[in-house]
Amino acid sequence: MEQGTRDEMLGRLAEAVGSVTVAHPMRVAIDGPPAAGKTTLADELAVVLREQGRDVIRATIDDFVFPRAQRYPRGEYSAEGCYFDTHNYDALNRVLLDPLGPGGDRRFQHAVYDRTADTAMSPPVTTAPADAVLVFDGVFLMRPELIDRWDLRIFVSTALEKTVDRAVIRERRVSSRAEVERRWRERYIPSQQLYFATVRPAHHANIIVHNDEPQLPAWEAQTH
Numbered sequence: 398m399e400q401g402t403r404d405e406m407l408g409r410l411a412e413a414v415g416s417v418t419v420a421h422p423m424r425v426a427i428d429g430p431p432a433a434g435k436t437t438l439a440d441e442l443a444v445v446l447r448e449q450g451r452d453v454i455r456a457t458i459d460d461f462v463f464p465r466a467q468r469y470p471r472g473e474y475s476a477e478g479c480y481f482d483t484h485n486y487d488a489l490n491r492v493l494l495d496p497l498g499p500g501g502d503r504r505f506q507h508a509v510y511d512r513t514a515d516t517a518m519s520p521p522v523t524t525a526p527a528d529a530v531l532v533f534d535g536v537f538l539m540r541p542e543l544i545d546r547w548d549l550r551i552f553v554s555t556a557l558e559k560t561v562d563r564a565v566i567r568e569r570r571v572s573s574r575a576e577v578e579r580r581w582r583e584r585y586i587p588s589q590q591l592y593f594a595t596v597r598p599a600h601h602a603n604i605i606v607h608n609d610e611p612q613l614p615a616w617e618a619q620t621h
Contacts, residue, residue: 398607400615403441406606409616410551411445413604414530419548422454422497422529428538428598429553430589431581432560432567434608438553439534452526454497458535460508461489465515474579476587484535485509486542494546497531536589539598552602555609557586 399409417423427439436457443453462468463485471478492506503525508518525531537543539550555563561581565574572580592598599605607615 398617406614422525423548424531425549426538426547427534432563433553433555435534452529454531456507474583479588539601550602
């Protein structure tokens, strides 16, 4: 395990990206619990990679959800619903991960659904350069539907209790503390516990970033 500054950690992740050789665009997963810091990390890594001259595609699992009417058959606070009913993995593989993968035509779309507006999206189809890097963040990225689609797997680890406090701060403009806490304690945290128990995501990661202290992170590479 190494510990250092944020910049040192990002440099190490960029090195890991550079060390992978594939004959198609590279697909990087940044997995972890809600409010672990995945999106921030993905955005920062994208900046570093672009500075190094890489063509970066940024995308997120939040743009691959089912319509709201389909997402809550088990109820708004169901952990199983969060895990099983939220994300459209078929669409994600079809329009983004498979086209960028081995034998793909590199013609991709980075989103299929606008969660905020609750409407389908169909952004223009773009052709990725062969040496592009997809930096993709989201929850549950190591699950069986997706695990073999990634060329580098990063897991952002944060104590689940810490994610509640971060979520309250992050969502204070739109939700009360009680609302956020209920959603985290009844839906999000139990869904992560279900994921950890069934998939063991950290076990599949190439690199684990310990992000309890974002300005002084620790990281470890794993060999499989």
